[in-house]
């Protein structure tokens with residue numbers, strides 16, 4: 040019970056890594072708010088189903104992280120219903136595969152809107168609550184190995200994650216006086232819906248696995264384990280860092 044009685048908000052928690060982090064946090068004793076995006080019945084149902092299955096108090100909270108008003112309403116609701124906010128995991132993210140020369144302004148703004156503005160708006164609203172409460176807090180960003188490694192065909196995604204790296208490092212400095220720690224988790228290839236195309240194509244899957252030194256895709260549970268550590272009291276002296284959860288992928292890429 041490493042997160043006993045802490046209140047945690049996790050964005051994009053109806054699937055994949057966010058769902059895994061929410062489940063682990065609840066199992067560790069946290070009160071969890073699972074954010075899901077509006078306009079998707081399956082996302083709403085998945086978040087509400089998860090909440091119903093937890094033994095600790097939990098709420099499913101609707102909200103588009105790329106919309107300031109919805110972010111403020113979501114954070115207000117979490118504090119109203121769960122009493123406070125100790126941990127915020129900015130996890131919601133999207134990607135668009137498009138060659139740089141063909142990328143449209145709409146695609147660019149959509150990806151940066153969720154991955155970067157969403158991370159900014161959610162972390163800012165959460166940090167304001169934590170500062171008001173006193174007593175510190177934990178901000179985690181779900182970046183990617185592509186905060187560092189280029190990925191042809193995904194320029195908007197890589198730009199967003201590279202920017203989240205600097206967002207995190209700056210916040211670590213600015214929020215340290217408030218004892219709010221700020222860190223990134225950089226997943227490699229994790230078996231979640233965002234990778235559906237690769238997971239469902241045996242050739243692409245074999246190629247992807249061949250690049251991972253540990254020889255397998257990661258799981259949401261692999262990521263949740265690191266998130267639990269970073270959210271816990273044990274990580275009180277850790278701030279401004281990126282934790283790679285990538286089976287060695289980053290090291291492999293830098294070899295060549």
Ligand code: NAD
Nearest residue numbers: 051054055056076103104130131132183226228229231233
């Ligand atoms: P996923 O598609 O299952 O999860 C993304 C979640 O974000 C979904 O639940 C989606 O509904 C939600 N979301 C999208 N737009 C939103 C919005 N505007 N407001 C609120 N929620 C929104 O994929 P995942 O792999 O679990 O991705 C989670 C995070 O991990 C993302 O930030 C992604 O970039 C990052 N990541 C994933 C991998 C991987 O291999 N799976 C690797 C590196 C980084």
